[in-house]
Amino acid sequence: MLYFTGDLHGEYSRYLCLERYTGEKLTGDDFLFVCGDYGFLFYPVGSNGYTEQQRQLNEIEKLPYTTLFCDGNHENFDLLESYPVEVWNGGKVHRIRSNILHLMRGQVYNIDGTKVFSMGGAYSIDKYMRQSGYSWWSQERPNNDEYKEASANLVSAENNVDIIISHTAPREIIYRMGRVPDMHDAELTGFLEWIMYEVSFKKWYFGHWHIDQVITDKVRAIYFDVVRYEEKGSL
Numbered sequence: 001m002l003y004f005t006g007d008l009h010g011e012y013s014r015y016l017c018l019e020r021y022t023g024e025k026l027t028g029d030d031f032l033f034v035c036g037d038y039g040f041l042f043y044p045v046g047s048n049g050y051t052e053q054q055r056q057l058n059e060i061e062k063l064p065y066t067t068l069f070c071d072g073n074h075e076n077f078d079l080l081e082s083y084p085v086e087v088w089n090g091g092k093v094h095r096i097r098s099n100i101l102h103l104m105r106g107q108v109y110n111i112d113g114t115k116v117f118s119m120g121g122a123y124s125i126d127k128y129m130r131q132s133g134y135s136w137w138s139q140e141r142p143n144n145d146e147y148k149e150a151s152a153n154l155v156s157a158e159n160n161v162d163i164i165i166s167h168t169a170p171r172e173i174i175y176r177m178g179r180v181p182d183m184h185d186a187e188l189t190g191f192l193e194w195i196m197y198e199v200s201f202k203k204w205y206f207g208h209w210h211i212d213q214v215i216t217d218k219v220r221a222i223y224f225d226v227v228r229y230e231e232k233g234s235l
């Protein structure tokens with residue numbers, strides 16, 4: 001089964017209460033997708049925070065299921081990029097642990113016949129109070145190569161996937177939430193909007209906005225909820 005949740009921000013307790021949300025015990029056949037701001041790779045190497053987060057990742061590795069996260073804007077990208085890249089189920093990942101994988105931007109994965117497209121990243125509106133290389137990283141938004149790779153991979157998939165996972169949302173969806181897209185994120189939210197209209201998909205889950213809300217019959221903002229993917233029916 002595929003489950004989806006929102007920004008974890010490195011809160012280990014979210015793992016501990018996960019099954020209260022699902023009402024089901026997750027097994028080795030299950031995947032937990034996190035829609036960005038995973039946050040367990042945040043503190044710089046050598047800091048106390050880094051040591052503690054590595055210990056937590058070791059604990060998470062003992063869980064039977066696999067965690068798959070796209071990146072948000074609050075990740076230590078220098079640290080993320082230090083992990084080896086490999087191809088997993090047809091798309092590129094950073095392997096953090098045996099069962100913890102970072103879904104890189106613009107990739108399409110085929111997981112037991114279900115095609116998942118990932119597009120992480122977003123602009124940090126709180127950038128002004130963060131320090132570059134310590135609590136903020138310039139890679140938080142996709143670069144040209146990542147956009148090109150995303151487009152090429154979608155073309156290869158004939159613009160047809162089952163699930164889209166992203167951190168922020170298509171521009172129109174942001175307005176439908178009663179929010180306003182940040183101008184610094186115009187390229188990304190515009191790109192996501194283009195995907196929303198040009199790519200066939202069944203369900204789209206995104207985080208970033210720290211809200212649990214079904215926006216359309218196919219698009220859902222997710223934060224604390226843990227949702228099991230159903231091909232048809234409710235989000």
Ligand SMILES: [Fe+2]
Nearest residue numbers: 007037072208
């Ligand atoms: Fe967040």
